[in-house]
Amino acid sequence: MDNQHHNHVTELDNDNDIALNKPSASRFLFLLSFFGFFIFAWSGCYNLYEHKFQKNDNITVPDNTLYEPKYK
Numbered sequence: 226m227d228n229q230h231h232n233h234v235t236e237l238d239n240d241n242d243i244a245l246n247k248p249s250a251s252r253f254l255f256l257l258s259f260f261g262f263f264i265f266a267w268s269g270c271y272n273l274y275e276h277k278f279q280k281n282d283n284i285t286v287p288d289n290t291l292y293e294p295k296y297k
Contacts, residue, residue: 238245288295 244250
């Protein structure tokens with residue numbers, strides 16, 4: 226008696242699989258890197274805007290450190 230079972234598994238190609246569809250994979254990786262860089266740059270600019278230098282006019286400067294120093 227023959228006890229061998231021949232199971233043939235047929236793999237169907239999925240068009241949505243990124244490993245099989247090279248143009249789709251390159252487009253996806255390009256868009257991922259582009260928007261990743263864009264969000265990184267935008268968040269850096271926003272962080273610089275939020276922590277910008279605040280001008281303070283109430284600073285007392287010692288007389289000996291002026292452009293024309295005044296000594297006692």
